[in-house]
Amino acid sequence: MNPDCERIIEVLDGWLNSRLDAASTAWVRDRQTVIRTGDKRGLFLAFGMVPRKVGKTDLALTDTELFAADQARPGWNAKGWTVDQAVRTLFVLSFPYQDASLFVATLDQLFGTGEVGELVALYQALPLLPHPSAHVLRAAEGIRTNIPAIFRAVAHQNPYPSEQFSEDQWNQMILKCQFIGVPMSPVMGLDKRANARLALMVTDFIHERQAAKRPVPPELWRCVGRFADPRALADLQISLTTGSVAEHRAAALALSECPAPEAQQILATAPALAHDVAAGRIQWTTIDEH
Numbered sequence: 001m002n003p004d005c006e007r008i009i010e011v012l013d014g015w016l017n018s019r020l021d022a023a024s025t026a027w028v029r030d031r032q033t034v035i036r037t038g039d040k041r042g043l044f045l046a047f048g049m050v051p052r053k054v055g056k057t058d059l060a061l062t063d064t065e066l067f068a069a070d071q072a073r074p075g076w077n078a079k080g081w082t083v084d085q086a087v088r089t090l091f092v093l094s095f096p097y098q099d100a101s102l103f104v105a106t107l108d109q110l111f112g113t114g115e116v117g118e119l120v121a122l123y124q125a126l127p128l129l130p131h132p133s134a135h136v137l138r139a140a141e142g143i144r145t146n147i148p149a150i151f152r153a154v155a156h157q158n159p160y161p162s163e164q165f166s167e168d169q170w171n172q173m174i175l176k177c178q179f180i181g182v183p184m185s186p187v188m189g190l191d192k193r194a195n196a197r198l199a200l201m202v203t204d205f206i207h208e209r210q211a212a213k214r215p216v217p218p219e220l221w222r223c224v225g226r227f228a229d230p231r232a233l234a235d236l237q238i239s240l241t242t243g244s245v246a247e248h249r250a251a252a253l254a255l256s257e258c259p260a261p262e263a264q265q266i267l268a269t270a271p272a273l274a275h276d277v278a279a280g281r282i283q284w285t286t287i288d289e290h
Contacts, residue, residue, distance in 0.1 A: 002130045005093050007072045008093050011089045013067075015059055017238030018203035019083060024054045028087055029109065030212045035094045047110060050091070051084045058082055073128055075188060081124070088121040089128060097130040104134045110139060116149060125161040136164050143173045151180055155187055162184060162189025171198040175221060178205065185218045185285060191222070201245035206235055217242055217281055218250035218287050225254030237266050240273070252277050 016028065046054040059081050078086075092110070095117045097103040107129070111122055120218075123142045126135055139161060142154040154161065155173055165173065170193050177184045180284045184190065202223045206216050216239055224232050236258075239251035254274035255263045267274045 001129070002132065003073050003128050005097065005128070005130055007091050008128050009090060009217045011065075011068055011072045013094075014082070014087050015061065015065060015086055016090070017055075019057075019059065020054060028090070029055050029186075032091065032197045035265075036096070038096045038102075038111075041106070043091060043106065044110070046091055047088055051117070053087035054083050054087050056082050056084045059086060075163075075260045076127060077157040077188075079157065084117070085121040085124065088118065089125040092125060093128065094277050100131045103199075104131060108138070111214060116147060119150050120153040123150060123183070124158060126154070126177075127158060127163070132160070132164060135160075136166075136169070139164065140154065143176055146180060146184055148180055151176065151187075152182055155182070157186050157188065159188050160174040162185075162193055165193075167193075167195055167197065171179055171195070171201060174198060175201060175205070178217060178220070179197070184222070192282075194223055194226060199232065200229075201226045203229070203232045203235065206239075207231065209236055210238055216247055218244070221250040223283050225257035225263075226259070228254065228258045228260065230262075233258070233262055233266060236241075236263070237253060237269075240266065240270050246288045249282045250284075253282050253284065253287065 020028065028140070031042065034042040035046065037115070044112075059078065061081070065081060071079050072268070083112055084161060095103065095106060107122075111119065114122060119142075123139070126132075127137055129135060139154055142150055146152050155177065160284055161173055174184060174187065174190075176199075177187070185231065191220070204222050206224075209216050221236070221239065224236075228236060233255075236251045236255055239247045240255070241248070252267060252270060255267040256277045258264075258273075273282070
């Protein structure tokens with residue numbers, strides 16, 4: 001389903017109208033008028049000039065404004081967006097998109113020549129763009145980067161991967177979080193997209209770390225619980241009693257999610273943790289809190 005681009009533009013307009021001065025507003029409106037005619041050169045020039053014309057301050061959106069974003073496009077979370085990112089998104093959405101091949105080709109040119117700041121704006125705007133299925137390979141390219149800011153733009157607070165990625169692409173993104181050193185918790189759809197193949201790959205990674213006496217990132221167990229096999233259960237039993245408090249809590253939560261009777265037997269060996277899980281005092285969003 002295509003996003004409602006005009007509604008999204010209205011939301012962006014509202015944010016910018018209350019934050020830009022008269023000169024910046026006039027420049028944005030003038031460039032937007034040119035871009036709406038399908039002037040590719042006008043889009044490329046304006047896209048690059050945005051930070052110099054409007055600055056890079058945080059939008060600092062209110063709860064009401066964030067709610068409006070989610071209403072315009074379910075899953076759209078613009079918390080942390082900056083003014084220049086909003087304007088760049090506005091310009092891309094203002095380019096005529098009825099001709100899918102022209103729109104995608106134009107977008108490819110922006111991606112192909114973009115510097116880091118421009119790529120961040122483009123990748124985090126993925127869920128807002130028309131013809132969503134046409135951008136999957138481009139998004140997959142974004143998760144192959146070793147630049148954390150670009151990777152986060154695709155992976156964090158972005159509903160696009162959960163909605164559009166294949167299982168292989170999704171699993172690659174989740175594992176890449178560990179290798180690039182960014183947290184998994186801001187990834188949208190973690191529980192919905194959990195799968196047996198990912199659980200097996202994560203278990204292999206955890207097993208290697210335990211064998212090397214290295215700490216296990218607690219959030220990894222979130223991908224395993226529902227699909228834990230006997231080897232994973234053995235590793236969970238280790239994490240339940242060794243390592244950090246966060247590892248103990250994560251192992252307990254993963255065991256509670258596993259349907260195998262053996263999982264509940266292992267969890268019962270740590271009654272305090274089992275009680276905290278049952279009482280709702282341990283959640284994936286709070287496993288590091290103790």
